[in-house]
Amino acid sequence: MRKMNTLLLLMLFPVCGCGPHLLDFENGLYLAGGTFIPRPAFDSSLAPYLPEFIEDAAYYGLDVDASRLLVLIRKELPEDQIGLCQLHWSDISTTGAPLYAAIYIDPAVQCEAQLRATLYHEFGHCLLYQEHTRQGIMRDYSYSCEYYERNWDSLVAEQMEIRP
Numbered sequence: 786m787r788k789m790n791t792l793l794l795l796m797l798f799p800v801c802g803c804g805p806h807l808l809d810f811e812n813g814l815y816l817a818g819g820t821f822i823p824r825p826a827f828d829s830s831l832a833p834y835l836p837e838f839i840e841d842a843a844y845y846g847l848d849v850d851a852s853r854l855l856v857l858i859r860k861e862l863p864e865d866q867i868g869l870c871q872l873h874w875s876d877i878s879t880t881g882a883p884l885y886a887a888i889y890i891d892p893a894v895q896c897e898a899q900l901r902a903t904l905y906h907e908f909g910h911c912l913l914y915q916e917h918t919r920q921g922i923m924r925d926y927s928y929s930c931e932y933y934e935r936n937w938d939s940l941v942a943e944q945m946e947i948r949p
């Protein structure tokens with residue numbers, strides 16, 4: 786219960802418009818052709834999971850380049866979606882590496898284990914270009930908090946075996 790309250794408190798910042806981690810589109814960058822690149826915006830409650838993911842990936846021999854991940858924030862998502870990875874290419878070219886990636890996490894995430902799993906899922910899409918699988922972290926439906934807690938290490942091992 787205590788953990789839930791902390792989470793709710795953190796979620797209030799974007800609403801009041803006074804948090805230091807708000808996206809400030811005014812300070813983004815427009816490229817020729819109208820492509821917009823936002824300035825980096827990381828929610829402080831989500832940011833610590835990124836180095837954790839990079840470290841886990843490195844343990845399984847995967848080199849993660851997170852330099853193109855510019856947005857990692859909480860945002861209300863449509864329907865029952867709890868996470869979203871958006872890869873943005875330039876308007877001129879849609880081949881090669883994306884210009885930047887953005888990850889959004891819905892406030893409805895239920896527990897710490899599900900939050901971590903949702904982030905790993907979106908990191909998988911945005912940083913390792915992984916697609917959905919029938920089971921595990923890259924499955925398109927979330928498991929229960931208990932399931933993630935009990936099986937976390939093997940779930941990570943399984944995810945890091947996926948090659949795009």
Ligand SMILES: [Zn+2]
Nearest residue numbers: 906910917925
């Ligand atoms: Zn997905």
